Amino acid sequence: MKKFMAAAVAGFGFALAAASAQAQAPQTLAQVKSRGMLNCGSNTGLAGFGVPDGQGNWTGLDVEFCRAIAATVFNDPTKVKFIPLSAKDRFTALQSGEVDVLVRNSTWTMSRDTALGLQFTGVNYYDGQGFMIRKKLGVTSALQLNGASVCTQQGTTTELNLADFFRANNLKYEVVAFASADETVKAYDSGRCDAFTTDASGLYAERLKLTAPDDHMVLPEIISKEPLGPSTRNNDSQWFGLVKWVHYAMLNAEELGVTKANVDEMLKSSNPEIKRLLGTEGKFGESIGLTTDWAYRIIKHVGNYGESFERNVGQGSLLKIARGQNALWTKGGLQYAPPVR
Template sequence: MKTIVAALTLALGASVLSGAAQAQSTLAGIKQKGFLTCGSNPGLAGFGVPDAQGRWTGLDVDFCKALAAAIFNDTSKIRFIPLSAKDRFTALQSGEVDVLSRNTTWSMSRDTSLGLDFPAVNFYDGQGFMVKKKLGVTSAKQLDGASVCTQQGTTTELNLADYFRANKMKYEVVAFATADETFKAYDSGRCDAFTTDASGLYAERLRAANPDDNIVLPEIISKEPLAPAVRHGDSQWADIVRWTHFAMLNAEEAGVTQANVDQMKGSDNPDVRRILGTEGKFGEGLGLTNDWAYRVIKLVGNYGEVFERNVGQGSPLKIQRGVNALWSKGGLQYGPPIR
């Protein structure tokens, strides 16, 4: 019996040590290679898109820059890997990318069956429809018998089927492998309607031959909490991803911006001091320096700044904050305290 107990104790100890080593693997690997690999959308305005010189911009892109700022104090230490909807999870699972920041819906099946975790929601969205104005449709309830363009390998296909079945309507699905193919098919008239996340509808409309000829219908038919994803089992890396988002929210709530962050380091407000690392040692628990969140705000900005310049009123998309406003302003974005 003593031999069995001793063996079990050794096995448990080995398991704990193995788990501890695994928990440090992603951050250690990033530091060792000297850059972060970020799985990105190959071209969705406002969220992830490269320009002709290869410079990436977007809300999801800025989140990866925030991670690089937290780790390296340098937002250039990133390699963006453009991924299709079909390939994005495989790329993360295989280790090709360290984090997937690509307008990806957090769902139960993805959370429990793909070996992934979704640390925080950085954009609350919902699926909608776009149609040509000349169709004379003002509500999704008028799409009975319509042909609908959608992208394969996304949650939109299931949501589309659920919506039409629930409303006892018929439709014809016209599916394509990529977002680019899907929208081009709609724009060229191969289907009556185009469906994707509402944020994507506003982004894609900008690419239409005649943007003003298209309208986004008012119905939102699903919940699409968009979140960065990491591999399951690496709790330290998941914590870094989670708390980077929360720090950006807390900074916005406390009025800390890119413009005033250096001045705010001298604040007497204990919440601000903990966010910026002038009080406490909260970075150590993440495996980072204690000024990690200061780096994020200094180099990237708070959540509100990132939202406004990429998809909000300071951008071509002009998306209202809505449910993505801070909880204190009627939204769902809520950052647990750093303390």
């Protein structure tokens, strides 16, 4: 009887291990390849990060990250279907498999990382929440907003940060919340509230939509940490690793001076770090289901992180946001990538 019970327990344990292994088996990359297209969860429209034009052509920092994934998988950055998602629906869409990856200025928090069945692959933009007000109010600090009405979007970390800030500073306020970013911006523009709060990058982007952008200013206070980054489902370690290393490849390329313009010339480099990155030495792409030239494809079609930043939100864009915390670690910023080794 004891032997039977032991065998039964062992068999049950084996079944659990097999089920667990099956759940962790690589699947997303195979599905993406079979479909011939990456389904990328994107913003409904945020300048600099993810926005379509009248012809449906998408641009932005997050958009280019999706294109970088497509480039490394298909050697073609156009094989992406952008699926606009509201703040409320974005995580459900990823959980359900509607999208393969969510790249939609989403904040990496403990609860999202541990309770939603998701994994954040890194931080592609370090941000923080701020406030925008009309210049005519004469307000120069968020600490002067006692009694103000503040427009914000539902289903975001913004609401909690707003409450924390006013409570911590013993200030009164009235929250005016809306389901979508467009509704929130329109309400602020029409005068339904005194201030508008969201991530600082979003404030600069949404300011461009206002009737008279120059009549508004972003206050200096940053009241939260908002590490924004892509996320994947937590049942596919291979896909998680692939998406994570797309970001690291773009950072390493910038640090090593490899650009979209010179990447072909850099294939001849004798620098061992560049050789490993571009696949002329080693087979580092194999562990994430890719070819040896996986990073070369990203840089050739999209460029390095710095190029993408400057083009979409930096000095070469309408937003003209300084690199700041998003500079490389070698330039005083927080962007740091493990080596390809």
